[in-house]
Amino acid sequence: MDTMTLRTFIALAQIKNFTKTAQQLFVAQSTVTNRIHDLEEEVGTPLFTRSRKQVDLTPAGQKFQVYAQRFIALEITALQDIQTSPVYAKKIQIGTTNTIYECHLQKRLRSFLQGKPSISLHVTISHTTDMLQKLQEGILDAVFSFSALFRDGYICRPYRTDALVLVCRADDTTYASGITKDDLQKIDYLFCNFALQGVGLYIQDLFPRHHRFPLEIDNSTKLPQYVAAGIGYTFLPRSLIEDDLLAGRLRAVPLLNFAPPKVDSYYITRSPSTVPQLLENCFFE
Numbered sequence: 001m002d003t004m005t006l007r008t009f010i011a012l013a014q015i016k017n018f019t020k021t022a023q024q025l026f027v028a029q030s031t032v033t034n035r036i037h038d039l040e041e042e043v044g045t046p047l048f049t050r051s052r053k054q055v056d057l058t059p060a061g062q063k064f065q066v067y068a069q070r071f072i073a074l075e076i077t078a079l080q081d082i083q084t085s086p087v088y089a090k091k092i093q094i095g096t097t098n099t100i101y102e103c104h105l106q107k108r109l110r111s112f113l114q115g116k117p118s119i120s121l122h123v124t125i126s127h128t129t130d131m132l133q134k135l136q137e138g139i140l141d142a143v144f145s146f147s148a149l150f151r152d153g154y155i156c157r158p159y160r161t162d163a164l165v166l167v168c169r170a171d172d173t174t175y176a177s178g179i180t181k182d183d184l185q186k187i188d189y190l191f192c193n194f195a196l197q198g199v200g201l202y203i204q205d206l207f208p209r210h211h212r213f214p215l216e217i218d219n220s221t222k223l224p225q226y227v228a229a230g231i232g233y234t235f236l237p238r239s240l241i242e243d244d245l246l247a248g249r250l251r252a253v254p255l256l257n258f259a260p261p262k263v264d265s266y267y268i269t270r271s272p273s274t275v276p277q278l279l280e281n282c283f284f285e
Contacts, residue, residue: 003075006068008035013065016054074139091120092275095131096144100265102221103239104160105144112282119279142269149268162237162263166253169230178254188232190223191216199261203235237263
């Protein structure tokens, strides 16, 4: 089982057609067919179901796809680490959610890099489950997540606590004096599945199951521009929209008879940590 065969498998799983996969990889169709046949022989089970127009992953193929992608990612990381310029004494792989990156991390990393350290950074923005898996596989050195990981062999430290703020366009004075929990049913709410454990569940519980949202999105950093355009209201971490509030693009709506939970984030690394103290100091200063 070599990486070229695994890459062929991954490509076929995405494209679902032998001919188009061969064109994508610049090889003959028979090469793709032979690679997949040899792989299925080696694994000992069919990985694809075939039809006239396309192929689809079998349940075994779906499981194998996860491992194939991890193997290729590990290969890329290893090659990058070996080929890193000798100018840098160390290369650090960091994983973070997009919201934590936009709210907190980018400013600190920018400040750190302006000091021209002898550390090369590779930042991956992804979902928590994927990042924690890569941390345990040794692909990532540290993760910034909204989910804690309390397990032997890992260090988990609180990183930031954010207030959740209901915002609207600055010139929208409908609820200038405040809004009650019941009034939430009357507004056009832009829904973001925060995936923030209790916070996400709390927001879901604010609205009945039949409630319709004018917009649903899975990335909270994309919402401020919609709100600034007057399209609706939404809850966002204060640190994400602080500049918009100061610039007068958004307005915080006072909450009269309820308060949302805080948004907690965490810094997670293996023990002992492979992250230099200089970089950790940058994260927490």
